[in-house]
Amino acid sequence: xxxxxxxxxxxxxxxxxxxxxxxxxxxxxxxxxxxxxxxxxxxxxxxxxxxxxxxxxxxxxxxxxxxxxxxxxxxxxxxxxxxxxxxxxxxxxxxxxxxxxxxxxxxxxxxxxxxxxxxxxxxxxxxxxxxxxxxxxxxxxxxxxxxxxxxxxxxxxxxxxxxxxxxxxxxxxxxxxxxxxxxxxxxxxxxxxxxxxxxxxxxxxxxx
Amino acid sequence: xxxxxxxxxxxxxxxxxxxxxxxxxxxxxxxxxxxxxxxxxxxxxxxxxxxxxxxxxxxxxxxxxxxxxxxxxxxxxxxxxxxxxxxxxxxxxxxxxxxxxxxxxxxxxxxxxxxxxxxxxxxxxxxxxxxxxxxxxxxxxxxxxxxxxxxxxxxxxxxxxxxxxxxxxxxxxxxxxxxxxxxxxxxxxxxxxxxxxxxxxxxxxxxxxxxxxxxxxxxxxxxxxxxxxxxxxxxxxxxxxxxxxxxxxxxxxxxxxxxxxxxxxxxxxxxxxxxxxxxxxxxxxxxxxxxxxxxxxxxxxxxxxxxxxxxxxxxxxxxxx
Numbered sequence: 290x291x292x293x294x295x296x297x298x299x300x301x302x303x304x305x306x307x308x309x310x311x312x313x314x315x316x317x318x319x320x321x322x323x324x325x326x327x328x329x330x331x332x333x334x335x336x337x338x339x340x341x342x343x344x345x346x347x348x349x350x351x352x353x354x355x356x357x358x359x360x361x362x363x364x365x366x367x368x369x370x371x372x373x374x375x376x377x378x379x380x381x382x383x384x385x386x387x388x389x390x391x392x393x394x395x396x397x398x399x400x401x402x403x404x405x406x407x408x409x410x411x412x413x414x415x416x417x418x419x420x421x422x423x424x425x426x427x428x429x430x431x432x433x434x435x436x437x438x439x440x441x442x443x444x445x446x447x448x449x450x451x452x453x454x455x456x457x458x459x460x461x462x463x464x465x466x467x468x469x470x471x472x473x474x475x476x477x478x479x480x481x482x483x484x485x486x487x488x489x490x491x492x493x494x495x496x497x
Numbered sequence: 498x499x500x501x502x503x504x505x506x507x508x509x510x511x512x513x514x515x516x517x518x519x520x521x522x523x524x525x526x527x528x529x530x531x532x533x534x535x536x537x538x539x540x541x542x543x544x545x546x547x548x549x550x551x552x553x554x555x556x557x558x559x560x561x562x563x564x565x566x567x568x569x570x571x572x573x574x575x576x577x578x579x580x581x582x583x584x585x586x587x588x589x590x591x592x593x594x595x596x597x598x599x600x601x602x603x604x605x606x607x608x609x610x611x612x613x614x615x616x617x618x619x620x621x622x623x624x625x626x627x628x629x630x631x632x633x634x635x636x637x638x639x640x641x642x643x644x645x646x647x648x649x650x651x652x653x654x655x656x657x658x659x660x661x662x663x664x665x666x667x668x669x670x671x672x673x674x675x676x677x678x679x680x681x682x683x684x685x686x687x688x689x690x691x692x693x694x695x696x697x698x699x700x701x702x703x704x705x706x707x708x709x710x711x712x713x714x715x716x717x718x719x720x721x722x723x724x725x726x727x728x729x730x731x732x733x734x735x736x737x738x739x740x741x742x743x744x745x746x747x748x749x750x751x752x753x754x755x756x757x758x759x760x761x762x763x764x765x766x767x768x769x770x771x772x773x774x775x776x777x778x779x780x781x782x783x784x785x786x787x788x789x790x791x792x793x794x795x796x797x798x799x800x801x802x803x804x805x806x807x808x809x810x811x812x813x814x815x816x817x818x
Contacts, residue, residue: 437790438603438798439818441777446789447765459778466776468661472613476630479658 349449353417353456361416367403374400388463397422397461415440423455551578559689560702560741572741579739579746583730587737589745592763594696600757601697601791602768603780604671610776611636611662611669618773619673622758623744624736626728633722633755634673634770641666648803673770674699674720674755675803675811682754685715691752696763697784697812700742708750717804718811721754736752737761758780780782784812794818 360382376393387393399407406414406422414421424431433439437450440458444450458466557563557571572589579587616634625631637653653670663669680699683691690705693711713721727749739745740760747753758768762781771779782789791814794800798816 294771433793433797433818436793436797438605438780438794439777441774442780442790443767444773445765446762446767446782453777458775466608466610468663469610469612469614469660469775471611471657471662472617473633474613474656474658475635 295447349451351451351457352452353419353454356416361404363398372400372403381406386463388465389461419456419461420454423461427455500666527660554704557577557704559674559705561692563654575741575745579737582746583732583735583737584738585732587735587739587745590738590740590760590763591742592740594694594698594763596695597783597785598696598704600676600762600812601782601784601795602813603794604813605778605780605794606668606670608776608778608816609636609669609671611638611657611664611667612775613662614775615671615770615779618705618769619755621734622736622761622769623755624730624739624746625753626724626730626747627734628729629726631722631724631728631753633720633753635719636669636671638664638667638669641668644668644670650676670815672718672720672803673813675718675809675813676755676757678810678812679808681715681717681809682712682721685711687711694742694797698742698759698762699754700756700759701752701754703745703747703751703753706751708752710752712752714782717807717809721752723752724749758773759815778818 366381371397374395379394397406399405399413400450402413404416406416406419408414408422408425430439437452441453455461455464460467523737552573553570553574558567560568563571568591572591574591579589600737613636616632616636619625619634620627620632623633625633633811635655637650637655638657643649643652648670657667658666676697676699678693678697680693683699685691687709688705688707690703690707691699691701693699695753708723710723713723724747728747730746735746736744738760740756740763743756743759757772758766758770767781768779771781780790780794782791784791786792794816795814798818800814800816802811804811
């Protein structure tokens with residue numbers, strides 16, 4: 290039995306790797322680091338303040354829906370009041386259905402500046418820029434959104450486009466998209482629906 | 498935009514084709530009959546702009562073989578006819594394709610909620626008949642348990658009617674023309690009334706369609722629809738911005754289909770269904786542009802096409818976002 294790390298007696302002598310290999314690797318990697326390929330990107334969306342979220346110069350960012358005047362600015366009621374950090378059933382705001390992971394109010398709403406939101410590092414975020422907060426957990430959606438594959442785009446496929454930030458489509462308190470009443474079903478064609486009459490469109494042979 | 502450039506391109510193509518035609522037959526049978534017909538009409542005193550029977554319309558050539566002057570005359574006649582019928586200024590566009598564009602479509606089936614907003618957005622934009630009803634888009638409903646194994650179209654229900662969509666345990670697959678690269682419908686047409694444009698859109702010349710419905714039988718996706726009677730569009734709901742190969746009002750007895758809103762997309766706009774979709778599941782763009790959203794989703798998402806095994810090569814890509 291050999292001790293750990295020791296060499297078998299008859300093993301060929303290990304050749305030491307020439308040092309120039311290590312030097313070569315460093316030399317080769319240096320331009321890559323310098324070019325930014327391996328370097329940490331600066332001003333990416335995960336850092337605040339970041340560059341504008343708008344994907345390109347031609348894009349119009351549609352504003353988030355206005356917040357109800359009855360409840361905003363929050364400071365009207367909460368001014369000077371110390372925030373109670375304890376999770377609890379609220380007496381107010383019963384219209385809010387909170388179904389957003391395991392989050393609670395003060396995970397996003399700021400404890401001190403009551404009209405603002407905050408990131409996990411306590412840096413403040415304006416209500417209108419709530420997307421900065423969303424990207425902290427949902428960073429994977431940013432490239433898709435920037436490319437126009439997540440979220441709705443309107444306008445032109447070639448030319449000016451309209452984009453929406455997260456809260457235009459998702460209720461931040463309950464972000465899952467809500468069901469809608471579907472538009473009426475097509476009128477079944479004559480073979481399936483005697484009341485449709487002979488003039489109805491033929492679908493019986495549209496065997497899919 | 499490049500409207501004038503596109504038009505110029507079309508005109509150049511038209512002129513070349515016309516020159517070729519004239520080389521091969523200086524006095525064709527069709528031209529002779531046309532001249533004879535118009536002459537006879539003049540002799541018996543038929544008004545040139547009679548609505549009931551238009552000689553010029555009757556003897557009109559295939560759209561791709563019309564000279565620029567003939568196209569202009571045809572468009573003028575159609576605009577006059579439609580404007581009179583619907584009581585508003587209707588325009589008929591003939592903008593041609595761009596050289597650097599090949600259209601592609603993406604649909605995120607993990608987002609579609611089956612609300613049918615796209616169906617009715619399409620009907621309004623494209624002047625589909627309200628009675629009898631024609632829908633270019635059909636939304637099929639599947640049981641999640643079934644669709645997770647295989648999309649079997651026989652199990653898809655287009656007639657679902659719920660209070661709310663998505664219904665629990667159901668998923669949805671909207672289906673319309675797949676704008677195939679290898680379109681069976683085009684091969685089936687005996688009169689070349691339907692063809693594929695250079696930007697990939699399969700179009701129909703409604704004035705050249707004889708209503709044989711071979712294309713309906715040939716289409717594996719059920720995407721073509723026939724006007725069994727005179728289509729009915731309420732005048733106040735009629736969309737006056739039309740394209741000759743797209744959403745202009747169709748006559749009785751011709752086939753129609755989705756053209757990816759040719760009247761919008763040839764001018765750089767998104768199709769109506771893309772704008773109608775409340776969840777942003779519908780994506781549209783230029784397959785030749787590496788920065789387009791359609792290219793992004795093809796490169797980054799899992800995509801599939803319907804009935805890939807029959808080699809129609811659809812340019813309509815379903816994906817999981």
